[in-house]
Amino acid sequence: MKIETNTQHFTPPDMAHELARRTIQPLLSRGLLPCDIRVFDPACGNGNLLLAAEEYLAGESVNRGYDKEQHDTARRAPYDSLENARVNVALGSLYGGCEIDELVADAAQRRIEDSIQRRYEFDHVMCGDALFLAQSDFKDMFGPLLPNVILLNPPFIAGGRVSTLFGQAYRKKLKERFPARTREYEGTTVRFPGWGGRADIASCFLLLADEIVSGGDDGPPGPQAIGVIATNTIAQGDTREAGLMDLIFDRGWRVHSCSDDLKWPGRANVSVKMFVLTRHVRCENTDSLIDQSWLRIPRSRHF
Ligand SMILES: C[S@@+](CC[C@H](N)C(=O)[O-])C[C@H]1O[C@@H](n2cnc3c(N)ncnc32)[C@H](O)[C@@H]1O
Numbered sequence: 001m002k003i004e005t006n007t008q009h010f011t012p013p014d015m016a017h018e019l020a021r022r023t024i025q026p027l028l029s030r031g032l033l034p035c036d037i038r039v040f041d042p043a044c045g046n047g048n049l050l051l052a053a054e055e056y057l058a059g060e061s062v063n064r065g066y067d068k069e070q071h072d073t074a075r076r077a078p079y080d081s082l083e084n085a086r087v088n089v090a091l092g093s094l095y096g097g098c099e100i101d102e103l104v105a106d107a108a109q110r111r112i113e114d115s116i117q118r119r120y121e122f123d124h125v126m127c128g129d130a131l132f133l134a135q136s137d138f139k140d141m142f143g144p145l146l147p148n149v150i151l152l153n154p155p156f157i158a159g160g161r162v163s164t165l166f167g168q169a170y171r172k173k174l175k176e177r178f179p180a181r182t183r184e185y186e187g188t189t190v191r192f193p194g195w196g197g198r199a200d201i202a203s204c205f206l207l208l209a210d211e212i213v214s215g216g217d218d219g220p221p222g223p224q225a226i227g228v229i230a231t232n233t234i235a236q237g238d239t240r241e242a243g244l245m246d247l248i249f250d251r252g253w254r255v256h257s258c259s260d261d262l263k264w265p266g267r268a269n270v271s272v273k274m275f276v277l278t279r280h281v282r283c284e285n286t287d288s289l290i291d292q293s294w295l296r297i298p299r300s301r302h303f
Contacts, residue, residue: 008104010045011153011229012265015274016052023227023276024056024149026256030223030281032148034061040138040147042130042154042208044097047108049151050124051115054095096141098130131177131204135215147212148222153229154205159198159238178207178242183250192246193238202234203243210251213279223281226253229274231264253277 011019024037034057041049095112099105105127112124126137138146163171178195195204206228213224226247233239247253258275 008045008101008155009153009264009267011048011052013048013052015229015262015265016048017056019049019151019153019227019229019274020052020056022257022259022274023151023225024053024060026276026278026281027149027223027225028060032223034058034064036222037149038142038145038147039095039149039151040142040212041097041151042133042205042212043152044099044105044108044125045153046104047097047111047125049153050095050097050108050112053149053151054112054115096124096126096138096147098126098128098133100127100129102127131174131201131208133208135211138212138215146215148224150209150212150226152205152209152226154202154234156231156233157201159196159200162201174201174204178204190249192250193241194246195242197238197242199238199242200233202230203239206234206243206247210247210253214251221280224279225256225281226277227274228277229272231270231272247277252279254279254281256281 020039024039027037028034037053037057039050039053041047044050097108099108105125109123109125123141126133126141157165162174175194175196180192180194180196182189182191184190193199195201195207206226209226213226214221228234235244248255254277256276256278259273261271261273264270264272
């Protein structure tokens with residue numbers, strides 16, 4: 001797929017670090033250890049969000065007194081059982097991403113390897129269209145423990161432009177991949193539109209984020225978080241209905257925090273927000289932290 005260059009704006013390191021902190025910290029304060037955190041970025045660019053997560057978790061590990069020697073030894077553990085997967089996770093070794101642009105994907109893989117001085121080969125970055133990955137691809141990458149944190153600064157391509165850029169067949173495939181569905185709630189039928197209409201492709205990445213963390217077969221799911229940097233469009237019109245509303249009303253996600261408008265560096269008129277959705281996490285925030293006018297989500301669904 002040809003990528004529009006204007007979808008390749010990588011997150012600056014300080015913003016990436018802030019998103020990683022905001023997203024992972026609620027899980028750590030819920031009792032998870034840094035070694036329990038498994039991070040995936042389905043549109044990872046050159047790996048800025050993954051590297052920020054690694055840096056944040058490494059810092060947290062050091063604060064908690066993890067023994068480096070122990071980590072280095074464990075890093076060599078074969079990756080073939082749940083137990084060993086846990087050992088490897090203990091090193092903060094499970095950072096994965098997907099990137100559609102081959103050169104950028106290679107750059108991400110190299111940067112991650114350099115950063116964590118990998119002792120054995122591990123493909124951190126899959127190259128391909130994340131929206132058509134199968135659950136088995138994640139299992140191949142992560143083993144029996146699937147990611148529990150998604151970091152996301154998705155590409156934005158307005159619904160109407162998808163067929164212009166990628167063809168009708170791609171649009172049709174995307175509609176089939178994220179179809180409309182209905183659910184019964186207390187006698188009322190509620191329709192979730194899935195992807196289509198004018199919904200931006202960014203909403204597919206939210207649906208995908210939910211799917212990635214939902215597919216584990218390792219018993220009842222623990223706390224999960226999705227941290228997103230996005231322009232206001234994500235909370236507007238068809239894009240909002242297809243993505244955010246679906247996650248919040250039907251898939252059990254709650255808005256844990258949401259930033260004020262942040263200026264996107266280097267682009268005068270672009271502002272973004274960072275927001276974090278969590279699931280299976282008790283929230284301690286107060287409503288005042290959430291900009292309700294932006295997300296327009298009923299108070300009761302915040303946490
Ligand atoms: C806005 S950039 C963000 C990159 C990185 N997450 C960051 O925050 O720095 C979005 C990235 O998604 C990639 N991308 C676009 N469509 C994709 C798709 N369908 N599957 C995987 N990656 C995609 C683009 O090539 C680009 O590198």
